[in-house]
Amino acid sequence: MEQYLEFSGIGKAFPGVRALDDISFRASSGSVLALIGENGAGKSTLLKIMSGDLQPDQGKMILNGEEVTFSSPLDAMKKGISVIYQERQLIPSLSVAENIFPGALPRNKFGLLDKKKLREDTKKIIDRFGLSINPDVPVGTLSVAHQQMVEIMKAYRRHSDVIAFDEPTAPLTDTEIDILFRFIKTLKDDGKIVLYVSHRLAEIFQITDEIVVMKDGKFVQTVRTAETNEQEIVKAMVGRDIGDTYASLSRNDKFGDVLLDVKNLSSPYVDNVSFQLHRGEIIGFAGLVGAGRSEVMRAIFGADPVLAGEFSFDGQPADFKSPKDAIDAGIALCPEDRKEQGLLLFRSIKDNVSAPVVDKLSSSIFRNPKLEEEIAQSAIDKFSIKTPNSEKICLELSGGNQQKVILGRWTSPLVDTKLLILDEPTKGIDVGTKQEIYQMVCDLAKQGYGVIFISSELTEVIGVSDTIIVMHNGHVTGRTTRDENPTEESILAMAMLD
Amino acid sequence: MKENRFEKFTKSKMFTLLILLVLEVVVFTIWSGIKQGSNTYFTFKALTTVINTMTVPGFLAVGASFLMISGNIDLSASSIGAFAGMFAAASIQYYHFTWWAAILVALVISGAFGFFNAILVNEFRFQPFIATMAMSSVVKGLMSFVSMDPKAAAPVATTITLNPNMLDWFGASPTDALNFLGKKVFFQGQVIEIPFNIILLILAFVIYGVILKKTKFGMKVYLVGGNPMAARLVGVNPKKISYILFTNSAIMGGIAGVIFTSKTLQGSSQALMADMFTGLTAAMLGGISFGGGAGGMGGAFIGLLITRAFNQGMLAINAKSFVTTAFSGLLLIVALTIDFASARSTTARALKGV
Ligand SMILES: Nc1ncnc2c1ncn2[C@@H]1O[C@H](COP(=O)(O)OP(=O)(O)OP(=O)(O)O)[C@@H](O)[C@H]1O
Numbered sequence: 072m073e074q075y076l077e078f079s080g081i082g083k084a085f086p087g088v089r090a091l092d093d094i095s096f097r098a099s100s101g102s103v104l105a106l107i108g109e110n111g112a113g114k115s116t117l118l119k120i121m122s123g124d125l126q127p128d129q130g131k132m133i134l135n136g137e138e139v140t141f142s143s144p145l146d147a148m149k150k151g152i153s154v155i156y157q158e159r160q161l162i163p164s165l166s167v168a169e170n171i172f173p174g175a176l177p178r179n180k181f182g183l184l185d186k187k188k189l190r191e192d193t194k195k196i197i198d199r200f201g202l203s204i205n206p207d208v209p210v211g212t213l214s215v216a217h218q219q220m221v222e223i224m225k226a227y228r229r230h231s232d233v234i235a236f237d238e239p240t241a242p243l244t245d246t247e248i249d250i251l252f253r254f255i256k257t258l259k260d261d262g263k264i265v266l267y268v269s270h271r272l273a274e275i276f277q278i279t280d281e282i283v284v285m286k287d288g289k290f291v292q293t294v295r296t297a298e299t300n301e302q303e304i305v306k307a308m309v310g311r312d313i314g315d316t317y318a319s320l321s322r323n324d325k326f327g328d329v330l331l332d333v334k335n336l337s338s339p340y341v342d343n344v345s346f347q348l349h350r351g352e353i354i355g356f357a358g359l360v361g362a363g364r365s366e367v368m369r370a371i372f373g374a375d376p377v378l379a380g381e382f383s384f385d386g387q388p389a390d391f392k393s394p395k396d397a398i399d400a401g402i403a404l405c406p407e408d409r410k411e412q413g414l415l416l417f418r419s420i421k422d423n424v425s426a427p428v429v430d431k432l433s434s435s436i437f438r439n440p441k442l443e444e445e446i447a448q449s450a451i452d453k454f455s456i457k458t459p460n461s462e463k464i465c466l467e468l469s470g471g472n473q474q475k476v477i478l479g480r481w482t483s484p485l486v487d488t489k490l491l492i493l494d495e496p497t498k499g500i501d502v503g504t505k506q507e508i509y510q511m512v513c514d515l516a517k518q519g520y521g522v523i524f525i526s527s528e529l530t531e532v533i534g535v536s537d538t539i540i541v542m543h544n545g546h547v548t549g550r551t552t553r554d555e556n557p558t559e560e561s562i563l564a565m566a567m568l569d
Numbered sequence: 570m571k572e573n574r575f576e577k578f579t580k581s582k583m584f585t586l587l588i589l590l591v592l593e594v595v596v597f598t599i600w601s602g603i604k605q606g607s608n609t610y611f612t613f614k615a616l617t618t619v620i621n622t623m624t625v626p627g628f629l630a631v632g633a634s635f636l637m638i639s640g641n642i643d644l645s646a647s648s649i650g651a652f653a654g655m656f657a658a659a660s661i662q663y664y665h666f667t668w669w670a671a672i673l674v675a676l677v678i679s680g681a682f683g684f685f686n687a688i689l690v691n692e693f694r695f696q697p698f699i700a701t702m703a704m705s706s707v708v709k710g711l712m713s714f715v716s717m718d719p720k721a722a723a724p725v726a727t728t729i730t731l732n733p734n735m736l737d738w739f740g741a742s743p744t745d746a747l748n749f750l751g752k753k754v755f756f757q758g759q760v761i762e763i764p765f766n767i768i769l770l771i772l773a774f775v776i777y778g779v780i781l782k783k784t785k786f787g788m789k790v791y792l793v794g795g796n797p798m799a800a801r802l803v804g805v806n807p808k809k810i811s812y813i814l815f816t817n818s819a820i821m822g823g824i825a826g827v828i829f830t831s832k833t834l835q836g837s838s839q840a841l842m843a844d845m846f847t848g849l850t851a852a853m854l855g856g857i858s859f860g861g862g863a864g865g866m867g868g869a870f871i872g873l874l875i876t877r878a879f880n881q882g883m884l885a886i887n888a889k890s891f892v893t894t895a896f897s898g899l900l901l902i903v904a905l906t907i908d909f910a911s912a913r914s915t916t917a918r919a920l921k922g923v
C-alpha cells in the first residue's frame with residue numbers, strides 16, 4: 072500500500088506575520104518532494120509543525136489515512152517523523168554509535184551496555200549507506216558532512232516513515248553532496264516519504280520527483296519535476312522572470328591600484344598564502360570546506376594571529392591586532408557561520424545592523440536611536456528583509472533573512488569600507504535575492520571597492536569573480552581568471568591538488 | 570497589528586515581576602495576619618526595615634547585573650565589600666583618616682581587587698567562578714591584617730566599633746546631612762525619613778539603567794554577553810569590557826561595604842555575608858540571564874524588592890532562621906529555573922531555527 076503524508080489547510084501566525092496560510096498538499100512514499108519558496112515563505116515553519124516543534128493554528132496532518140498531532144519533537148519522532156535541520160542536533164562528545172541509538176542502547180544480560188552489539192548494529196546501518204565511518208569515534212571529530220550522515224542514520228534507525236531535510240547541502244562540498252544524494256536515494260528506494268527544502272535549483276532537479284512552490288505562506292502549485300524547468304519554477308516562486316543570472320550582471324572592467332597585497336601569509340591554519348587584490352576587483356576563493364579560505368580572511372581581519380608573512384592594505388603595511396583595527400582601516404568581513412560568528416540572535420535587527428558603527432553614529436557617549444533606525448530601515452529595504460519592523464529579534468527571522476541582516480550590516484553607508492570580504496554570503500538565500508546580491512557585489516566593485524567572495528558553490532564563484540583562487544589544505548593550489556573561462560571541472564581539479 | 574503602550578507593558582517581563590511582587594505582599598500580609606492575629610507585615614515599621622536593608626545587597630546587585638549581562642560573574646564582591654568596610658573603619662579608628670579619605674581609599678583598593686579578578690579571567694583564562702571564589706578567600710585573609718589594632722596586645726579583631734558621628738554623612742540616622750538630602754514621606758499617618766544611602770542606591774540604579782539602555786557602552790555590554798565571538802568581529806573589545814565590569818563590580822561591593830560600616834558604625838569580618846546571595850538572586854529574579862545578553866536594571870530593582878519583601882515576610886510570619894535560609898535558597902532556585910527554562914527554550918529554538 073502506498074504511504075503518504077497529507078497537509079490539509081495548515082495555518083500558523085506569529086506576531087505581525089502570517090507564516091502559513093491554508094497549506095494543503097500530499098507527499099507520497101518512494102518519492103522525493105521539494106519544498107521551495109523565497110526567504111520567509113514559510114518552509115521551515117511547515118517543517119517545524121511537522122516535527123512537533125510548533126503547533127499549527129489551523130488545519131491538520133494526515134499520515135496514511137489517520138490524522139496525527141504531535142505534542143513535541145520526541146512525540147513526532149516516535150510517530151515516525153524525523154526532520155533534519157542544518158544545525159546538528161547530535162551530542163559531540165558521544166560516539167557515533169551512541170548518537171545513532173540514543174535511548175535505545177542494547178543491553179546485555181546483566182543490564183549493562185552491550186558495546187559489542189551496539190557496534191555491530193551501528194556498523195550494519197553504516198554499511199547500508201555505504202560509508203566508512205568508525206562507530207566508536209566521538210561525533211564531534213567528524214566532518215560536518217559526516218555528522219549530517221549520522222543524523223540521517225539516526226532517523227533511519229528509528230524507522231521513520233517521513234524524513235525531511237531543511238537546506239541540508241549548505242555546509243557541504245560537492246563530493247559530500249553526492250554522498251548525501253546517494254543517501255536520499257537509498258531512503259527513497261526503501262519507500263520513505265522524503266521532503267527536501269533547498270534554494271539550490273540544480274539540486275532540486277537532480278533528486279526530487281515533485282515540487283511544491285510556496286509564496287508568502289501560501290501554497291502556489293505542485294508540479295512533477297520531470298515536467299517543468301528552472302525558469303518556470305523561478306517564475307512561480309518569485310513572480311517574475313529573472314533571466315540568465317550571470318550573463319545579465321553588469322560588471323566592472325576597470326581595476327585600480329593594488330588594495331590588498333598578501334605575501335607568504337601563515338596563520339595557525341593556513342600556510343604561505345600570497346595574492347593581490349586591486350580596487351574594483353572581485354576575487355573568488357574556491358575550495359572544499361576546510362580548505363582554509365575563511366582562515367586566510369580571519370588572519371587578514373585580525374581575528375586570528377599572523378604567524379609569518381605580511382600584508383599591506385591600502386598602501387600601508389598592515390598589522391591588525393584585532394578586528395577593530397581592521398574595521399577602522401576599512402575592511403568588512405561577513406563571516407560564514409551566521410549563528411556562531413555573525414548574528415546576535417537575541418538582539419533586534421536594528422542592533423545587529425548598527426553594531427559595527429555604533430561608535431560612529433554619535434559623537435557623545437550616547438547612542439543615536441534615530442540614525443540606528445535609519446540604517447536598519449535602509450538595510451531592510453535594500454535586501455527586502457521580511458519583517459514587520461526593525462525591532463524584531465533576529466532569532467525570529469527565517470534563515471535567509473538572518474543572512475540578509477549580516478549583509479545589510481556590512482554594506483550600510485556608514486561602514487567606511489574599502490575591502491568587503493564575503494564568506495558564503497548566499498548561504499540560504501533565495502534565487503531572486505541571490506541575483507540581487509551578485510549585482511550588488513558588481514556595483515561595489517564599480518565604485519572601487521575590492522571584494523573577496525568565498526563560496527562553496529562553484530557556479531557562483533565562476534559567475535561572479537574576476538579572479539579565482541583555489542585552496543586546499545591551507546595552501547593555494549591554483550589560480551585562474553575570468554578570461555581563461557574556468558569550468559567547474561577545471562577548478563575542482565585544482566581543489567584536489569596538494 | 571499595532572498595540573498601544575499599555576498593552577505592550579502588560580506583556581512585558583516587568584509587568585509579570587510587578588504582579589509577582591504584589592502577590593507576594595498580599596500573601597505575606599494574609600499569612601502574617603493568620604499567624605500573628607493581626608497584620609504585622611504590611612506596616613510602616615516593616616517598610617522602614619525593607620528600605621533600610623535594601624542598600625547593601627542593592628549595590629551588589631548593580632555590579633552583579635552588569636557583569637552577568639556581559640556573560641560573567643563575580644562571587645568576590647561581598648568579601649571585597651567587607652574588606653572595604655573594615656578598611657574604612659580601621660583607617661578612621663587607628664589612623665585618623667577623615668571619613669571621605671577613608672571611603673576613597675577603600676574604594677580604590679576595592680577597584681584594584683576587581684581589576685585583579687579581570688586579569689585572572691582574561692589573561693590566565695580562569696573560569697570567573699573559580700577566579701572570584703579564590704579572590705574572595707584572599708580578600709578575607711587580607712582583611713585580618715587590616716583589622717589589626719597597632720597598639721593593642723591581641724591585634725586581630727573581627728570587628729572594629731567606631732565612635733558615633735564619624736561616618737554620619739553616609740549613615741541612616743537622622744543627622745544634618747540626612748535632613749538635607751533625606752526626603753520626608755507620609756505613610757500611614759507617620760513620617761518616614763528616607764536615608765541618604767537609599768537615594769544613592771536609586772541613583773545608581775537609574776544611572777546604570779541609562780548606561781545600559783542609552784549609551785554605546787551599554788550596547789556593547791549586551792553584544793558581548795549575547796555572543797562574544799560575533800561582538801569581537803564587529804569591532805567590540807570584549808576584554809576591555811570585562812576589565813571595566815569586574816572593576817566596577819568590586820567598586821560596587823566596596824560601596825556596599827562602606828555603607829554597611831556607616832550604618833552599623835562597625836567594620837566587621839562577618840559583614841555582607843548573606844548579601845552576595847541576595848544580590849545575585851535579585852538580579853536573576855529580575856530577568857538578568859546567567860548566560861548573559863539579557864535583562865535590565867529595572868527588572869533587577871524589582872527583583873531586589875521581591876527578595877527584601879520576602880525576607881521581611883519571613884520575619885513577619887516569625888519563621889525560624891534556618892527556615893528563612895532554606896527558603897532564600899528556594900527563591901534562588903526559582904530564579905535559576907526561570908532563567909534556565911527561558912534560556913533552554915530560546916537556545917533550543919536557536920538551534921533548530923533555520
Ligand atoms: N519564532 C518566530 N517568531 C516570529 N516570527 C517567526 C518565527 N519563526 C518564523 N517566523 C516568521 O515566519 C515567516 C516564515 O519563516 P520560515 O522560517 O518558515 O521561512 P523559510 O521559508 O524557511 O525561509 P528561508 O528560506 O529564509 O529559510 C518569516 O516571516 C519569519 O520571520
Ligand SMILES: [Mg+2]
Pocket residue numbers: 114115116237469470471923
Ligand atoms: Mg528556512
